[in-house]
Amino acid sequence: MPVDLRGMLRGADPDALHKELQDVVRSEPFRRDGRGTDRVARVHAQLRAACAALGPARELTLYPRKLSAFMEWTAVAAPDAVPAFLLHYQLAVGTLLALGEGCAELEEYLAELDDASAAGAFLLAELGHGGSGPGLETRAVYDATTGEFVVGTPTTRAVKFMAGPAHPGAARTGVVAARLIVDGEDHGVFPFVMRLRDRDGRPVRGVTITPLPEKPFPPTDCAVVSFERVRIPGHALLTGGTAGFRADGSFRSSITAPRERFRQTIGQxxxxxxxxxxxxxxxxxxxxxxxxxxxxxxxxxxxxxxxxxxxxxxxxxxxxxxxxxxxxxxxxxxxxxxxxxxxxxxxxxxxxxxxxxxxxxxxxxxxxxxxxxxxxxxxxxxxxxxxxxxxxxxxxxxxxxxxxxxxxxxxxxxxxxxxxxxxxxxxxxxxxxxxxxxxxxxxxxxxxxxxxxxxxxxxxxxxxxxxxxxxxxxxxxxxxxxxxxxxxxxxxxxxxxxxxxxxxxxxxxxxxxxxxxxxxxxxxxxxxxxxxxxxxxxxxxxxxxxxxxxxxxxxxxxxxxxxxxxxxxxxxxxxxxxxxx
Ligand SMILES: Cc1cc2nc3c(=O)[nH]c(=O)nc-3n(C[C@H](O)[C@H](O)[C@H](O)COP(=O)(O)OP(=O)(O)OC[C@H]3O[C@@H](n4cnc5c(N)ncnc54)[C@H](O)[C@@H]3O)c2cc1C
Structure with missing residues (x-):
């Protein structure tokens, strides 16, 4: 279809959509004056402002062209906010929506993410392994007696490296990539949703969050995170309906290759x-x-x-x-x-x-x-x-x-x-x-x-x-x-x-x-x-x-x-x- 140059760079998005997004990044939390004090806190304020202006996080996540356009205007006005926004919308909310199968128990996590009263995180990479699936060591051990998982960091190499929950001023909900262990058997890496910081910003029991030293820019709140016997409920395992447990407690999955399971984990x-x-x-x-x-x-x-x-x-x-x-x-x-x-x-x-x-x-x-x-x-x-x-x-x-x-x-x-x-x-x-x-x-x-x-x-x-x-x-x-x-x-x-x-x-x-x-x-x-x-x-x-x-x-x-x-x-x-x- 014939089009002018600007139309070519905006696809089917109407001008009004861009105007709406530009107005968000014109709002007070995005203004340049006053930056430089606590920039990480500012990014959190920007995230909350975005959710207030653009509606529940899950709605924007389900409208990918608009979300990408929002990332573009955010990048122009406040580039330091882009990584935190991607983590929140696409990696945390996106994974919950894609692999949570509309599970009712996940609603409480989504509700907090919707208005950013909890900020989202995605914990994949580990100190000793980067983001490479075969090496990841964080474990989620299935407890058949309670139907829960027990999440643990077995070695220092396995601490989650560079995830973003360092800032103590906000609740945090993370999607954590961990190796599923059932009856001593390793079934590959799956995503698990869990709270990392409570409503008062305190790390939840068993989660240790250690801020990393400053890096020049942007001021993402980077930390290493480790887990010690953190109990999470059965519905925290996100599989998109491809896996679960039989009545006898044994694990079943329609995806057989561990590599494909990892691929699903990082699908977002x-x-x-x-x-x-x-x-x-x-x-x-x-x-x-x-x-x-x-x-x-x-x-x-x-x-x-x-x-x-x-x-x-x-x-x-x-x-x-x-x-x-x-x-x-x-x-x-x-x-x-x-x-x-x-x-x-x-x-x-x-x-x-x-x-x-x-x-x-x-x-x-x-x-x-x-x-x-x-x-x-x-x-x-x-x-x-x-x-x-x-x-x-x-x-x-x-x-x-x-x-x-x-x-x-x-x-x-x-x-x-x-x-x-x-x-x-x-x-x-x-x-x-x-x-x-x-x-x-x-x-x-x-x-x-x-x-x-x-x-x-x-x-x-x-x-x-x-x-x-x-x-x-x-x-x-x-x-x-x-x-x-x-x-x-x-x-x-x-x-x-x-x-x-x-x-x-x-x-x-x-x-x-x-x-x-x-x-x-x-x-x-x-x-x-x-x-x-x-x-x-x-x-x-x-x-x-x-x-x-x-x-x-x-x-x-x-x-x-x-x-x-x-x-x-x-x-x-x-x-x-x-x-x-
Ligand atoms: C701004 C920022 C934010 C981040 N936020 C998060 C986050 O929120 N959550 C999270 O989990 N992680 C996060 N990360 C970490 C990110 O996932 C890792 O940086 C990424 O996976 C690469 O791992 P690495 O940095 O250890 O590099 P490495 O894996 O050590 O790679 C360094 C170099 O080694 C070589 N190399 C590595 N592997 C191979 C290979 N297979 N074949 C050939 N050469 C290879 C390449 O030359 C590569 O450039 C973030 C990183 C950045 C920069």
Whole structure:
């Protein structure tokens, strides 16, 4: 369906929905003034404000496009709140809704989470094991006499690491990943819901919460958590109806493989990765708007003693316009991922793989783009009041949380190896896109045949570099295709031209980075490779008149940026901020 640029980045969401969400992040708890005192307490206040404004947490969780859009506006206005919101909505409430089977006894947990009188947590990773399922040691031992579970932390390696219930000012309810032990037999890792802190914020009996030392930013309330003989009721086991106990106390499950049980346990990561990726793109868009506005007015030495706007320099244009190309492409892919979560296809494997690829690509793109914006803004980029430094710290965390990017890349590459090759596109295509598709095709053939977990480590290890390279090539090709497909959907010829230019710039930048590989493979001639820089300059020249429309498509209201360097006159804005005479 033909659409304008802004519509393309907002999917089917009406403007009124975005306005409603923007108003939430304009409200008092989200305002910048006053931050810096107790930022963790502030994030809790923001969560309560969100639940008050947007309705019960479970309602928003069941409306994934709206929830993702809310994460995007939260990321622009208060990036430090995003991890806590994802934990609350998607990982805690989401897991209860998905695997709680509407169990009446779970209602009391959901009711507290609905208005954030208890904040949600998700306790998966352990000090000795990260988030890797096979290693997790936390145990939930079934007591057949009472039908309860007894949760325990058997070793220091098993303490839950980096979960967020450190803040003592709030009740906490957590979904805890633990190994189910029945009659001494290990049945794999399942999620269990339990209270971690009571209404007065005190850890419940048997739960020890030890705050971790401060990290630079964002101020997630990180702690290690251990359990000592914590008794929880039978309904705390969340299986989505796939498992339970027979009358004789023996365990039954329709999912036989422990790996699949773990996959079900972390199933909500599919949702939170999508929102995290969309939020990362929102920060990158905001960073680009701020930097491009500043670059257009910041005077730097030109020739002959005069000055020019920083943006007049080709070096600056190349950095910022290439960033624009990558972020526009990433934003289009985020929309596609959000659509997939809202209306899943029949192929859950393919949906999960796509979200994995998108999470890696978008969080990496955001980190690199925001880093570049920070550098282009010079010293201005270091001040949180100019927002970019805040976005940068958040992006640093996003590449690790919800699954470490390098590990996801390897996993995605291994799965892509088994996927059918892309059919030649009958709509969006260009010589560059075909070149990137050829790289993907060749790399696919070079990932050694899938090894099983039990195989020799050397065999397993031989796959990781080619698998990661394949995932990367696949993601880059998807990004360029997204821009070309976007160009075809544009209602306006000028917008279509802008997206076509961005697609080529993205592809040329990619070819430049991998020029050695393309030359060795005979896919580019030396003459073609040597023209890349000139072509980049031509594309940047042609993009200059389109930049205002591209930034306008991001639709970020000025009052949500509030960075002095994003103001129409940044010198005057600093004067106002610092109350200079
Ligand atoms: C901001 C933030 C918030 C978090 N919040 C929570 C939370 O609320 N609850 C929770 O449970 N956890 C949380 N975590 C922890 C998160 O789940 C882990 O950081 C994540 O699972 C990765 O584990 P790790 O940090 O121990 O890294 P590691 O697993 O040690 O990985 C480090 C590096 O080792 C290599 N590596 C590791 N495994 C493999 C492999 N299989 N194959 C190849 N290479 C490998 C990769 O190079 C990787 O980059 C949070 C993390 C962050 C950053």
């Amino acid at each position: 990561l599919y949702h939170s990765r999508t929102s995290l990726a969309a939020a990362a793109m929102a920060m990158a868009r905001a960073a680009l708007v701020i930097t491009l506005r500043y670059a257009a007015q910041r005077q730097v030495p030109g020739s002959g003693g005069g000055t020019v706007p920083m943006l007049a320099y080709r070096t600056v244009q190349r950095d910022l316009f290439t960033g624009l190309a990558r972020v526009f492409a990433g934003s289009l892919l985020a929309e596609r991922a959000k659509d997939g979560v809202a209306v899943p296809s029949l192929d859950r494997e393919a949906d999960e793989l796509f979200v994995m690829v998108v999470k890696v690509l978008l969080t990496e793109t955001a980190l690199q783009t925001v880093q570049m914006c920070r550098a282009r803004c010079g010293a201005q980029g270091l001040f949180p009041v100019n927002r970019i430094a805040e976005y940068l710290s958040a992006c640093e965390e996003f590449v690790t949380s919800e699954g470490d990017n390098q590990v996801l890349k390897i996993t995605a590459g291994r799965r892509l190896r088994r996927c059918p090759e892309r059919a030649p596109s009958d709509c969006a295509s260009s010589a560059w896109s075909e070149l990137m598709a050829e790289r993907e095709r060749r790399l696919r053939g070079r990932v050694p045949c899938p090894a099983e977990e039990g195989d020799d480590f050397d065999v397993w290890n031989a796959q990781v570099l080619p698998a990661a390279a394949l995932a990367d090539a696949h993601a880059q090709r998807l990004a360029v295709d997204a821009l070309l497909e976007g160009a075809e959907r544009c209602t306006d010829a000028s917008d279509a031209e802008a997206l076509t230019l961005l697609a080529e710039l993205h592809a040329v930048d990619h070819a430049g980075r991998h020029g050695g590989w393309y030359l060795c493979e005979g896919l580019l001639t030396p003459a073609q490779a040597s023209r890349i820089e000139k072509r980049t300059t031509e594309l940047c020249d042609r993009l200059v008149p389109h930049v205002p429309a591209l930034l306008d498509a991001f639709g970020i209201p000025d009052d949500l940026l509030t960075a002095p360097i994003a103001a129409a006159d940044y010198v005057q804005a600093w004067r106002d901020v610092l109350q200079l005479q």
